[in-house]
Amino acid sequence: MKCTILSIGDELLIGQTLNTNAHWMSQKMNEIGIDVIHHVSLSDEKSDIINCLNDALKTSQVVLITGGLGPTSDDITKDVLCEYFGGKLVFNEDAYRNIEKIFELRKRLINESTKRVAYLPDVCTVIPNTNGTAAGMIFSKEGKTIVSMPGVPYEMKGMVTEGVIPYLKEKYTLPYIFHCNILTAGVGETQLADRLIEFEKNKDPRIKLAYLPNIGKVRLRLTIKGDNKEELQSLVEAARKEVVSCIEEYIYGFDEDSLEENIGHLLRERNFSLGTAESCTGGYLAHLITSVAGSSDYFKGSIISYANEVKMDVLGVKLETLEKFGAVSGETVGEMIAGAFSQLKTDIIIAISGVAGPGGGTPEKPVGTVFIGIGTKDKTIIKKLAFTSHRDRNIQLSAVVALVMLRKFLLNQLND
Amino acid sequence: MKCTILSIGDELLIGQTLNTNAHWMSQKMNEIGIDVIHHVSLSDEKSDIINCLNDALKTSQVVLITGGLGPTSDDITKDVLCEYFGGKLVFNEDAYRNIEKIFELRKRLINESTKRVAYLPDVCTVIPNTNGTAAGMIFSKEGKTIVSMPGVPYEMKGMVTEGVIPYLKEKYTLPYIFHCNILTAGVGETQLADRLIEFEKNKDPRIKLAYLPNIGKVRLRLTIKGDNKEELQSLVEAARKEVVSCIEEYIYGFDEDSLEENIGHLLRERNFSLGTAESCTGGYLAHLITSVAGSSDYFKGSIISYANEVKMDVLGVKLETLEKFGAVSGETVGEMIAGAFSQLKTDIIIAISGVAGPGGGTPEKPVGTVFIGIGTKDKTIIKKLAFTSHRDRNIQLSAVVALVMLRKFLLNQLND
Numbered sequence: 001m002k003c004t005i006l007s008i009g010d011e012l013l014i015g016q017t018l019n020t021n022a023h024w025m026s027q028k029m030n031e032i033g034i035d036v037i038h039h040v041s042l043s044d045e046k047s048d049i050i051n052c053l054n055d056a057l058k059t060s061q062v063v064l065i066t067g068g069l070g071p072t073s074d075d076i077t078k079d080v081l082c083e084y085f086g087g088k089l090v091f092n093e094d095a096y097r098n099i100e101k102i103f104e105l106r107k108r109l110i111n112e113s114t115k116r117v118a119y120l121p122d123v124c125t126v127i128p129n130t131n132g133t134a135a136g137m138i139f140s141k142e143g144k145t146i147v148s149m150p151g152v153p154y155e156m157k158g159m160v161t162e163g164v165i166p167y168l169k170e171k172y173t174l175p176y177i178f179h180c181n182i183l184t185a186g187v188g189e190t191q192l193a194d195r196l197i198e199f200e201k202n203k204d205p206r207i208k209l210a211y212l213p214n215i216g217k218v219r220l221r222l223t224i225k226g227d228n229k230e231e232l233q234s235l236v237e238a239a240r241k242e243v244v245s246c247i248e249e250y251i252y253g254f255d256e257d258s259l260e261e262n263i264g265h266l267l268r269e270r271n272f273s274l275g276t277a278e279s280c281t282g283g284y285l286a287h288l289i290t291s292v293a294g295s296s297d298y299f300k301g302s303i304i305s306y307a308n309e310v311k312m313d314v315l316g317v318k319l320e321t322l323e324k325f326g327a328v329s330g331e332t333v334g335e336m337i338a339g340a341f342s343q344l345k346t347d348i349i350i351a352i353s354g355v356a357g358p359g360g361g362t363p364e365k366p367v368g369t370v371f372i373g374i375g376t377k378d379k380t381i382i383k384k385l386a387f388t389s390h391r392d393r394n395i396q397l398s399a400v401v402a403l404v405m406l407r408k409f410l411l412n413q414l415n416d
Numbered sequence: 417m418k419c420t421i422l423s424i425g426d427e428l429l430i431g432q433t434l435n436t437n438a439h440w441m442s443q444k445m446n447e448i449g450i451d452v453i454h455h456v457s458l459s460d461e462k463s464d465i466i467n468c469l470n471d472a473l474k475t476s477q478v479v480l481i482t483g484g485l486g487p488t489s490d491d492i493t494k495d496v497l498c499e500y501f502g503g504k505l506v507f508n509e510d511a512y513r514n515i516e517k518i519f520e521l522r523k524r525l526i527n528e529s530t531k532r533v534a535y536l537p538d539v540c541t542v543i544p545n546t547n548g549t550a551a552g553m554i555f556s557k558e559g560k561t562i563v564s565m566p567g568v569p570y571e572m573k574g575m576v577t578e579g580v581i582p583y584l585k586e587k588y589t590l591p592y593i594f595h596c597n598i599l600t601a602g603v604g605e606t607q608l609a610d611r612l613i614e615f616e617k618n619k620d621p622r623i624k625l626a627y628l629p630n631i632g633k634v635r636l637r638l639t640i641k642g643d644n645k646e647e648l649q650s651l652v653e654a655a656r657k658e659v660v661s662c663i664e665e666y667i668y669g670f671d672e673d674s675l676e677e678n679i680g681h682l683l684r685e686r687n688f689s690l691g692t693a694e695s696c697t698g699g700y701l702a703h704l705i706t707s708v709a710g711s712s713d714y715f716k717g718s719i720i721s722y723a724n725e726v727k728m729d730v731l732g733v734k735l736e737t738l739e740k741f742g743a744v745s746g747e748t749v750g751e752m753i754a755g756a757f758s759q760l761k762t763d764i765i766i767a768i769s770g771v772a773g774p775g776g777g778t779p780e781k782p783v784g785t786v787f788i789g790i791g792t793k794d795k796t797i798i799k800k801l802a803f804t805s806h807r808d809r810n811i812q813l814s815a816v817v818a819l820v821m822l823r824k825f826l827l828n829q830l831n832d
Contacts, residue, residue: 013452015443016626019435022457026431036429037464039457041438048453055471179430188522190530193488200489211488212427213568221432276720282706283699286720290698293774293807301726303719304692304702310717314759343730358709368521386521390547391709393570 001174003029004038004056008049008067008077009151012041021066021156028160033174033225034062044068049080053146061144062168064160067151069134071113078121078137081148085139087123094128095120095135102133124148127163131155138167145171176229178236182220182243184250185259186404189213192220195246199239207239215393216400217259252407259403260292266410267298267348274406275344276302277315277336279327280354280370285399300346305336315339328353330371330382337375348409349375350402354385356394370398374409381409417590419445420454420472424465424483424493425567428457437482437572444576448585449593449641450478460484465496469562477560478584480576483567485550487529494537494553497564501555503539510544511536511551518549540564543579547571554583561587592645594652598636598659600666601675602820605629608636611662615655623655631809632816633675668823675819676708682826683714683764690822691760692718693731693752695743696770696786701815716762721752731755744769746787746798753791764825765791766818770801772810786814790825797825 005025011017022039029036037059042048044067056063068077082089096118103110117133120126127136127147132155139146147164149156168174184192189211193200200209206226212219220243224236244251252262267274276285286302289295303314308327311317316339317332325331336351354370361367367389373382385401387394421441427433438455445452453475458464460483472479484493498505512534519526533549536542543552543563548571555562563580565572584590600608605627616625622642628635636659640652660667668678683690692701702718705711719730724743727733732755733748741747752767770786777783783805789798801817803810 007455012439012455013442014446015439015441015452016628018439019455023428023431023434026429028431030430036431037459038468039423039428039435039455041455043453052454181432188524190487190527191524193529194527208426208490210426210490211486212433213486219432221427223426223430278699281703282711282715283694283702283718283720284706286699286722287697287703287811290700290722291808291811295698296722299698300723301720301730302699302722303730304699304706304717306702306706306712306718307716310760313761314717314719344726345729386523388521388547390570392707393547395703395707 001034001062001172002060003034003036003062003064004040004060005036006049006052006056006063006065007039007041007151008044008065009041010043013043021151021153024153024157025064025160028165029062029064030177030179032165032169033177034168035225044074044076046076046080049077050084053084057141057144057146061172063144063146064164065146065148066156069117069148069150071117071133077148081137081139081146082121082123085121085123085141087121089119090122092118092120092126092135095126098128098135099133125167127159129155129159130162131158136163138164175225175227176232177223177225178232180222180236180240181255182222182240182247182251183217183253183255183257183259184220184247185217185252185400185407187218187247187250189218192218192247192250196243199242199246203239204235207235209243215396216404252404258292259400259407260288260295263289263403263407263410264292264295264298266407270410270413272298272348272410273300273346274298274348274350275300275340275346277340277349277351278302278304279306279311279336279352280356281352281395281398281402282306284395285350285352285402288399288403301344303340303343311336314343316342326365328355328365328369328371330373330384333371333373333382334380337373337380341375341377347376348406350406351375352398352402354394354398356398357389357391368394370394372398372402372405374402374405381405417450417478417588418476419450419452419478419480420456420476421452422465422468422472422479422481423455423457423567424460424481425457426459429459437567437569440569440573441480441576444581445478445480447593447595448581449590450584460490460492462492462496465493466500469500473557473560473562477588479560479562480580481562481564482572485533485564485566487533487549493564497553497555497562498537498539501537501539501557503537505535506538508534508536508542508551511542514544514551515549541583543575545571545575546578547574552579554580591641591643592648593639593641594648596638596652596656597671598638598656598663598667599633599669599671599673599675600636600663601633601668601816601823603634603663603666605634608634608663608666612659615658615662619655620651623651625659631812632820674708675816675823676704676711679705679819679823679826680708680711680714682823686826686829688714688764688826689716689762690714690764690766691716691756691762693756693765693767694718694720695722695727695752695768696772697768697811697814697818698722700811701766701768701818704815704819716760719756719759727752730759732758742781744771744781744785744787746789746800749787749789749798750796753789753796757791757793763792764822766822767791768814768818770810770814772814773805773807784810786810788814788818788821790818790821797821
């Protein structure tokens with residue numbers, strides 16, 4: 001079963017609106033074993049809509065269309081589809097009552113252009129719109145299904161969940177599909193690929209492995225599809241186990257886990273409190289940590305010592321240290337950790353000082369040079385790292401690598 | 417001039433990765449007068465890539481392709497295009513040196529699969545990748561331009577800006593298109609629309625006005641397209657002046673300006689230093705401020721007092737204040753400001769305390785309740801705000817509104 005998603009609207013093509021509809025519908029189709037093979041964004045033009053629909057029907061049994069169902073003159077999708085499937089528009093009582101209800105609620109009067117919305121093709125199955133005025137439409141042609149929905153995300157979502165998915169499950173016998181995401185950090189795509197050469201050679205050909213890198217992290221996705229549910233589940237589970245065994249030390253979670261949440265769990269388990277002392281990251285590390293709901297259970301606070309005066313006055317970094325080794329040095333980071341302990345009184349402190357850039361680089365400490373330290377009362381680890389020439393990337397990488405270091409640190413704590 | 421954008425990658429079609437690349441590239445093509453007519457997302461499959469490319473070349477003079485250039489086995493775009501345009505892969509010295517440079521910086525060793533990345537078609541113009549290993553490629557066919565770039569957003573963006581746009585401007589005579597972005601903050605879309613009713617009525621019909629809202633800010637974009645450069649420029653400039661006169665007090669900048677940079681200018685002008693004391697924003701405000709290169713000129717640091725102990729120990733907030741008024745109160749924010757002054761010794765302090773959610777809400781202080789204070793030695797303003805029920809939105813809105821308040825504060829300082 002293959003599906004094409006057509007997103008109609010000029011606002012998509014000029015880059016004014018981000019196409020989150022196709023993204024969300026793809027997830028939903030995937031969950032019921034339908035392969036989305038194309039997303040196509042196109043303009044509100046009759047000929048373009050017809051051409052794209054013809055192309056889609058050549059390759060797909062299911063075509064999901066959003067957009068162009070509003071009351072304004074540029075909304076032509078309904079008329080084009082009605083003509084395409086050889087029907088005529090007829091007044092729909094239920095659709096009109098729904099519009100009346102909504103307009104009463106919004107204390108607005110129904111004008112002619114709104115009334116137009118209640119006229120629907122006599123050759124489609126109507127999907128009621130519980131969140132707006134424009135109804136959805138399901139057309140059938142040679143066993144294929146063409147669905148037209150509004151572009152407003154929450155209206156479309158309601159229709160897909162309540163109308164489209166039940167319809168498709170009823171009409172077709174769908175295969176099973178299983179995904180497993182293995183989330184890694186602190187390792188490159190190519191290093192992972194090297195570790196998995198044997199696995200790739202020997203794996204069941206039905207299993208697909210994809211590498212999805214993203215700032216200091218790589219997501220490995222295993223996918224399998226077929227008819228024998230139990231077989232597929234055991235195959236993907238076996239593959240997951242094998243991949244895990246090859247790269248265990250880099251894995252921080254699976255599927256929807258986040259590195260920040262994973263660290264939260266580790267801190268809770270150990271009943272450790274956390275604080276940070278940041279210079280070049282300017283609060284971004286604390287922001288990542290506190291982006292997790294409930295992080296106040298373990299995160300106490302941070303001293304952002306962007307200026308050397310603050311490093312000295314608040315964190316007690318010695319002037320001699322700054323003069324002799326510089327603000328970007330292991331020595332300074334060590335004293336930042338000590339100072340943060342006495343101020344924040346946490347079990348663990350992460351401290352970061354580096355040259356984010358674009359300015360401030362020197363031959364021996366170029367832009368991208370960052371020192372990251374993790375300390376407890378009785379143990380401190382400080383690493384020197386070299387990142388990129390881009391300020392924002394350096395800030396992001398510093399924070400993510402600090403979290404990766406903290407994770408390793410916490411796991412070793414357990415082993416001690 | 418018409419353009420089709422092809423986004424290659426299964427992660428897009430299963431709804432794992434949101435296609436922000438097509439969205440961004442559409443904006444850039446639009447800015448140079450090229451009409452994007454289709455976005456197509458497709459899988460890493462040879463036949464599909466070839467079919468979609470053939471279709472695109474039927475309707476477009478420019479085809480922008482992203483994805484499938486990585487070192488792993490599922491990255492086939494380069495090989496497919498090389499074959500499609502009848503070339504062969506040859507070792508590229510510059511591309512290899514770039515990879516070496518990056519791997520040295522990252523202290524990684526170059527393996528075979530990485531070396532593959534340095535082999536490029538002998539029938540393309542190479543676009544250097546200043547942000548990663550995989551080079552971009554420009555192919556020409558019957559006067560049409562086909563560009564292949566990595567799917568990693570910041571690598572693609574660098575190539576489009578430094579390589580693709582200059583190439584297209586050089587090769588084609590593009591219509592003149594002028595955009596003017598007027599950046600506002602602290603005002604809603606509808607309020608702006610009310611102020612601009614007269615302007616919309618009387619403006620030259622060739623001028624388009626778009627409202628682009630985004631977390632506490634609204635960008636107004638004026639666009640005009642045509643062949644008479646001087647006429648278009650004077651028309652859009654006149655329109656800009658008129659819009660500015662209608663909504664002057666909400667404008668913080670134009671085009672690529674940022675609110676953070678604007679505040680940086682205001683602080684520099686007045687020779688004021690800035691510090692923050694954050695609770696619910698957890699460092700996000702400091703992060704926004706320090707995202708500006710050179711912000712160390714005016715930003716000294718921050719105390720992130722996520723826990724009440726830190727509010728008391730580091731900022732000297734009184735226990736009675738926390739018990740009587742709560743951590744989320746004007747009284748607590750006032751004491752946070754005082755404490756931050758004695759710790760950070762800056763001219764201005766911004767303090768924030770609120771209920772980001774999802775937990776922690778009460779009937780009188782529901783999720784989204786945030787107190788923001790701005791203080792100098794002799795003047796303090798504290799505001800109570802009510803935002804949304806979403807944690808991340810509340811954090812973002814708190815920080816942006818704080819910056820908007822600071823901006824007004826600084827402008828009034830001048831008038832004092």
